[in-house]
Amino acid sequence: MKYSYFPGCTLPTQMKNFELTVRWTARRLGIELEELDSWQCCQAVFPLSTDSPMGLVASFRALINAHQAGRALVTCCSGCFHVIKRTAHLMARDQETRQKLEAFCEQEYPPEGVQVLHYLDLLLSSLESVQPPVPLKDLRVGAYYGCLLLRPEDELGFDDPEDPQKMERLVRLLGAEPVLYAYRTECCGSYSSLLDRAGAEAAVRAIVSSARRAGAQVLVTSCPLCFWNLEESSLALATREPSFAPLPVLYFTQLVALALAAPDECLDWSAHRIDPRPAVAAFLPEVKEA
Amino acid sequence: MLLSGERVRSRLVTKVEEMSGQRVLGCYQCGKCTAGCPMASFMDPVPHGVMRLLQLGQVSRAMRTAAVWMCASCHSCASRCPRGVDLARVMESLRLLILRGGEPKVRPEGLPAELLMRAPQQALVSCARKYQG
Numbered sequence: 001m002k003y004s005y006f007p008g009c010t011l012p013t014q015m016k017n018f019e020l021t022v023r024w025t026a027r028r029l030g031i032e033l034e035e036l037d038s039w040q041c042c043q044a045v046f047p048l049s050t051d052s053p054m055g056l057v058a059s060f061r062a063l064i065n066a067h068q069a070g071r072a073l074v075t076c077c078s079g080c081f082h083v084i085k086r087t088a089h090l091m092a093r094d095q096e097t098r099q100k101l102e103a104f105c106e107q108e109y110p111p112e113g114v115q116v117l118h119y120l121d122l123l124l125s126s127l128e129s130v131q132p133p134v135p136l137k138d139l140r141v142g143a144y145y146g147c148l149l150l151r152p153e154d155e156l157g158f159d160d161p162e163d164p165q166k167m168e169r170l171v172r173l174l175g176a177e178p179v180l181y182a183y184r185t186e187c188c189g190s191y192s193s194l195l196d197r198a199g200a201e202a203a204v205r206a207i208v209s210s211a212r213r214a215g216a217q218v219l220v221t222s223c224p225l226c227f228w229n230l231e232e233s234s235l236a237l238a239t240r241e242p243s244f245a246p247l248p249v250l251y252f253t254q255l256v257a258l259a260l261a262a263p264d265e266c267l268d269w270s271a272h273r274i275d276p277r278p279a280v281a282a283f284l285p286e287v288k289e290a
Numbered sequence: 291m292l293l294s295g296e297r298v299r300s301r302l303v304t305k306v307e308e309m310s311g312q313r314v315l316g317c318y319q320c321g322k323c324t325a326g327c328p329m330a331s332f333m334d335p336v337p338h339g340v341m342r343l344l345q346l347g348q349v350s351r352a353m354r355t356a357a358v359w360m361c362a363s364c365h366s367c368a369s370r371c372p373r374g375v376d377l378a379r380v381m382e383s384l385r386l387l388i389l390r391g392g393e394p395k396v397r398p399e400g401l402p403a404e405l406l407m408r409a410p411q412q413a414l415v416s417c418a419r420k421y422q423g
């Protein structure tokens with residue numbers, strides 16, 4: 001089955017570690033991702049006021065493009081998933097806004113709606129029948145969900161917002177050990193870190209300390225903004241507070257790539273400022289000396 | 291003086307309710323939103339305090355709180371409120387009332403160049419959309 005893939009603005013540029021492992025795992029598992037035609041940035045945040053339909057234009061167009069291609073839309077970034085899925089939910093319920101967008105974009109929204117999927121769900125079903133060649137034995141992984149994947153639940157319908165299980169299931173399928181910790185669904189501070197770092201630093205201190213106390217060796221996320229805040233705030237905290245020990249952060253697709261023995265070229269570590277390699281050394285491909 | 295909906299209902303409260311789609315008198319001040327808010331310790335008043343100001347018709351005061359800018363739209367409050375109040379939407383309406391008045395909170399060109407180079411697009415676009423309008 002083919003899917004319309006919506007990469008979003010961040011994966012192909014600053015988070016190649018995410019994008020490369022999305023594409024490689026899809027090829028390896030036979031998940032056909034075809035990049036959506038002429039997509040634009042999803043606008044990053046879902047408009048929370050009733051009178052700002054312009055904030056929905058990009059996701060509205062992406063949904064129509066996917067429909068015209070006759071496929072479900074798949075995305076990997078929590079932000080894109082959040083915005084596009086909520087837009088699809090709104091289009092099914094708010095006729096007035098839908099008509100405004102249709103008039104503005106001069107395109108008709110399909111009455112039957114468009115399915116929006118997160119790549120994690122596709123991986124979960126594909127991996128059920130695959131024995132990972134490099135099981136991530138004894139690796140203790142703290143799944144960090146954050147906000148955008150989970151809330152509001154009635155619109156996103158992804159997982160239980162208070163006790164999600166999907167990433168833990170993925171971790172188990174890869175042969176690693178999921179670690180449950182108190183702050184795995186708490187916010188990382190999101191965009192507020194660009195205005196005032198204090199809030200994000202406090203949030204990240206709580207998240208990382210709680211994961212560490214529970215025994216996690218790495219954190220996994222599906223959100224570039226969480227990735228950024230976790231690294232940026234952890235590094236700032238570590239310089240000021242010698243007792244604070246950061247944890248490396250990986251995208252969930254990187255973990256899958258390791259377990260499926262991805263070649264070295266697909267594993268880009270340059271975006272990581274907290275090097276995860278020591279924590280996953282046992283599962284890295286052997287690099288042949290030239 | 292007895293407080294009543296009519297007495298405290300200003301034009302601005304009506305505007306906040308229209309923009310957010312929430313009824314401010316729906317909140318019964320249990321504080322659950324604040325208890326789970328990751329940013330509450332950087333807010334004074336805290337989230338349910340902002341709701342209280344709105345209930346008392348004090349929209350301008352609510353608009354001057356740090357809460358409006360520190361709120362990260364994480365939806366913890368909204369997903370736990372026993373009264374079904376979406377406080378994230380209320381915060382957004384307060385932000386928009388300010389931003390639509392013409393004064394952006396952040397101008398991207400005002401951010402440190404080094405941060406602009408390093409921060410992922412998702413962070414910059416979110417920041418611009420939330421703090422510039």
Ligand code: SF4
Nearest residue numbers: 317318320321323371
């Ligand atoms: S949780 Fe809901 S009802 Fe309780 S104080 Fe907050 S907004 Fe009001």
Ligand code: SF4
Nearest residue numbers: 327361362364365367
């Ligand atoms: S949405 Fe805003 S007010 Fe509500 S819990 Fe999150 S940061 Fe606090």
